[in-house]
Amino acid sequence: AQSVTQPDIHITVSEGASLELRCNYSYGATPYLFWYVQSPGQGLQLLLKYFSGDTLVQGIKGFEAEFKRSQSSFNLRKPSVHWSDAAEYFCAVGASGFQKLVFGTGTRLLVSP
């Protein structure tokens, strides 16, 4: 069965500093991997996805993620965080595209001035 682990429940980053959110997955075959962001009162918004090909994936809002099969990881990065990035971030894995996504428990990002 697929599973996703996001080891950090909360992360606080200073505005302008770099960010890395960790995600480890468990899946027997090549996974479909996603990062979503959820702001209070808002729906989940897709930041980026990995299906195949280049292991470094660019997304919206300046985010990128790198798929490392050897480490079963798909960490999310951003070189310079803005106060508007404060939100909850979810990593997810799917067996076949968007069907039946399995989400991690999320990481809440706090941005300090």
Place this chain on the structure above:
Amino acid sequence: DTGVSQDPRHKITKRGQNVTFRCDPISEHNRLYWYRQTLGQGPEFLTYFQNEAQLEKSRLLSDRFSAERPKGSFSTLEIQRTEQGDSAMYLCASSERRGTNEKLFFGSGTQLSVL
């Protein structure tokens, strides 16, 4: 593109009552998904439709839960004889499958509180 809309945004009910939620997907999206999100957890898959056909249901969807998408457009999720454990955010999402270019759009959810 008006996005995925869900109604109501909030629902408070007493244990044992029935509740029904509605989801209006983005027009022409042929796939529709229901997820449930409890406090401090990520969303959990419940069920999905391709057009009007319900193709898969999670084991989380007990016999008290039923979902329909009668004309392949909007969908309803009904919970009968609600229990306190049903308190959660119920999320709807829709997509149009186009190979690897599928994008999944989520609604803002219906927050259910069972007293």
